[in-house]
Amino acid sequence: MIPGPFSYHRPTTVADAVKLLSTLGDDARPLAGGHSLVPMMKLRLATPEHLIDLHDIAGLKGVTRDGNNVLIGAMTTQHELLASEVIAKSIPVLHEAALLIADPQVRYRGTVGGNVANGDPGNDMPALMLTLGAAYRLEGPNGVRKVAAADYYQGAYFTAIEAGEILTSISIPVPAAGHGHAYEKLKRKVGDYATAAAAVVLTMSGGKVETCAIGLTNLSETPLLADAAAKAVIGTSLDAASLKKAAAAAQAIMAPAADARGPVEYRKHVGGIMVMRALQRAAAKAA
Amino acid sequence: MNDMTPTREERSAALEGMGCKRKRVEDIRFTQGKGNYVDDVKLPGMLHGDFVRSPHAHARVKSIDDSEALKVPGVLAVITAETLKTVNLAWMPTLAGDVQMVLADGKVLFQNQEVAFVVATDRYAADDGINKVKVEYEALAPLIDPFKSMDADAPVLREDLAGKTSGAHGPRKHHNHIFEWTVGDKDLTNAAFSKAEVTIKEMISYHRTHPSPLETCQCVCSFDKIKGELTIWGTFQAPHVIRTVVSLIAKLPEQKIHVISPDIGGGFGNKVGAYPGYICAAVASIVTGKPVKWVEDRIENLTATSFARDYHMTTEIAATKDGKVTGLRVHVLADHGAFDACADPSKWPAGFFNIVTGSYDFPVAHLAVDGVYTNKAPGGVAYRCSFRVTEAAYCIERAMDILAQKLGMDPAELRLKNFIKPEQFPYHSALGWEYDSGNYGTAMRKAMEKVKYAELRKEQAAMRAAFKRGETREIMGIGVSFFTEIVGAGPSKNCDILGIAMFDSCEIRMHPTGAGIARVGSKSQGQGHETTWAQIIATEIGIPADNIMVEEGNTDTAPYGLGTYGSRSTPVAGAAIAMAARKIKAKAQMIAAYKLEVHEDDLEFDIDGFRVKGLPEKFMSMKDICWAAYNSVPPGMEPGLEAVSYYDPPNMTYPFGAYICVMTIDVDTGVYKVKRFYALDDCGTRINPMIIEGQVHGGLTEAFAIAMGQEIRYDAEGNVVTGSFMDFFMPTAVETPHWETDFTVTPSPHHPIGAKGVGESPNVGGVPAFSNAVNDAFSFLGSTHIQMPHDYWRNWAAAKNLGVLAA
């Protein structure tokens, strides 16, 4: 558990960081909180020759409200996300989910940008970003572009990010007032990635579901948006039959790996339960 | 006497002796990060060694090419089996009478086996070097399932044993067989079974797990060429044994080997044995002339140094219809991995597993244990238990529940009915032990009253009915465990390690000012010996515990001891401490008699000094006696106040306890909640109730982890799939249940202070309580036995197999 040799760079502007990344090529990796990257390096599953530490770049931190969007700087830590009033007020589901990430020590260093950029199917934030319809701002040698979270994840650790690009911020449309939300995560212990987890953001009208989005964590190579499951509950009062339908529709797109958390069948089974529980809890919270 | 004269209570309290909840003196440094662990040892010019390890579970090593590794800046040497052969150290003896490769010699037999040792100027360079060593392997068929070990066509694992039809423990039946060990009367037992009104039979597995102390195994070896002396700082639970082993295998004179165990960050059995890292670091130091440090990382610790358990116990009980047990028959298949590196006393290939009759009066019993090789890491050690006692306790406690279920009897009632009765002690068990003391019924009934057992059963019945009506998806289990341990190895008549009897020792030296130092052959790894040993001495000789410094772990200064494991410290070293203190006291009495000008027999000991019987004002404090020992001893007496005691215990001690666990399980997810856990321990005389409570909390947390998910699991190819704390269940404070502790006191009649040892009881007794709770929860759905560990997905699988999940 000793990393290989690497050189360390600490640029102070995004432009410099992008320049370093593009000139050093494939052997360079941005370093944020290091809580995903460093463990991989210690196992020598990642052996970057250059680490480009993003901590000294001004302007990559903080949560702000910009009209109907909330902007989260990539280097905002999960702890800072939890401390943010903007988040607690406008996107409480992120607050709820961040509390389920690892433990306080990890959250003090782990960043939201690192969590969503990484492409680790076990990370919790990506499925929430899908559910919330977030977009990522990427800055690279060819300028700035925006990629929807829904288009970002391509496979385990494979994302739409191009060589030389840095994710600088996340923009999230503020969910409707009175929305209901829940993140149900089954894990074996504090600090564990999800055995199965489901995020739900919905609105209710007259006791019936009006809009709904469902995201799934660690149930496939990428985070999933369970569209068919969400459709299955729209217009329903979340009676037992529609809940079951939603769970089945969600299970149809799940393809988890068998690991020490359990066999595939179990993970899909509890995946369905997480969906049902998240729907019920979200509905109970909706105005 | 004036008002300032302290009362007897005050004088007694000032000693902070036995029974006092004295705060742990070692915590002052531990809680400030000022402990001194092996990794804190930094010597000038020190080098670092690290292992190239096998990715295969079973393979032939075709070649090892170190040329690229030696080009890595900082890499100084690459040691292989070929290097070690030049000093005759390619193989080393194990404590179990087997031999083990230090570095792969022609073959590898388990994943992560040590293949080459890279020595470099720092740990980073060593690791870079490892990645450049090219090893060519030819994969062989792995043997992972112990039940297939003795198949006719099973691959030959140990080519070095070819043609050897007997091993250290008798005949071998197969090329992958290690030993067969039988105890008890087979014919009488078979007869009891053929006559039995009721019998049960179940294969009860105790899965492979690992002690996983926070501090991994590590050492620093420093060879002084000029003096020809080797100094080893290591995480050793038994430093003297390590010194003797090193002397025997390295052929160095024992006085020229200095073994030092500094502060140790937990051992739990993991640090009893000798590992390739120690040998390689020592050889590397001899070769390079520099100190060499070896520090295991977490993955190495979990996958290479000794595991625990892996016992598969086919268990049968014979009984009468009304629930009186009449016979016990157990066959164990013991998976030892690639080498038998069990840390058991020499004559006990399956440890003290013959305590498997537990707390019950079995008239006859028979036990057979077959040890086999597989392509897994070698072991196994006693993970916070006396040798194989936790396996035995799990076996009998699970089996008693299965019998209760078959008889339709309450499991607590069945136990009460079959307990060894107080008047039967000393009790001779059918499998050969002499239990020292016990009062089982009292303990069990106290536990049942405290948890309101009858009400719990009613609550459970209501919940079961609600489940059947479809009103809840939760089921409730009540797990009862009544364990008897056998600890304090042990009497020289039956216990030795490599021929050395398992005594322990203490040397006390009192200084003129009434302070002293006690050096002990045990070695604390967190148990708090510096605190409790001083308390024993305080009570015995009347000097405040604060004035007694306790020192352990340095083989140059501590008297020879067999170390700390198997709950032996209090039963053996604790006795040696009391006996040494009594020698001090005896000499002190002679000095006091001389100074007070009376006959010795006219003196009585009174808390902190000697008093002339009938003349209360004629008193000499121990403090003053210490001073007198250095200037005015009786004529003919040697000055000074020192004593040494080597204690060979007449018998083991038999701590016991009653544990009750209440749990609910959500059948849809398998998620369990421990609602309550009550632990009553009887460890005889209680030296420090606070430390006992701490030990119980720690041991219960381990038991919880083991029963509910902690395992070392291999896939079919022999890859370890639980090789880090990501998957190896190490509960945090969040998952850990709340513990309720309680006690009764039944002193050991043969121990000088009546103490029995408590460090391991909670691990031994806790595992069956948790497992019985899970099994009890599912029993009304028609299940008799569900194997551990009971993690979420397995609970779900159990529910699914019982047909209670919605389609």
Ligand SMILES: Cc1cc2nc3c(=O)[nH]c(=O)nc-3n(C[C@H](O)[C@H](O)[C@H](O)COP(=O)(O)OP(=O)(O)OC[C@H]3O[C@@H](n4cnc5c(N)ncnc54)[C@H](O)[C@@H]3O)c2cc1C
């Ligand atoms: C014990 C433990 C438990 C954990 N449990 C959970 C959990 O339950 N749920 C969960 O979601 N996470 C968990 N994590 C992961 C943790 O949240 C990480 O901190 C997070 O996923 C990555 O953030 P980071 O800032 O540490 O990123 P880093 O580790 O620094 O980087 C991760 C990857 O993203 C890249 N990267 C980082 N920032 C950027 C950027 N701005 N632009 C482009 N690429 C970038 C890096 O190059 C690297 O490849 C756990 C971590 C630990 C150590």
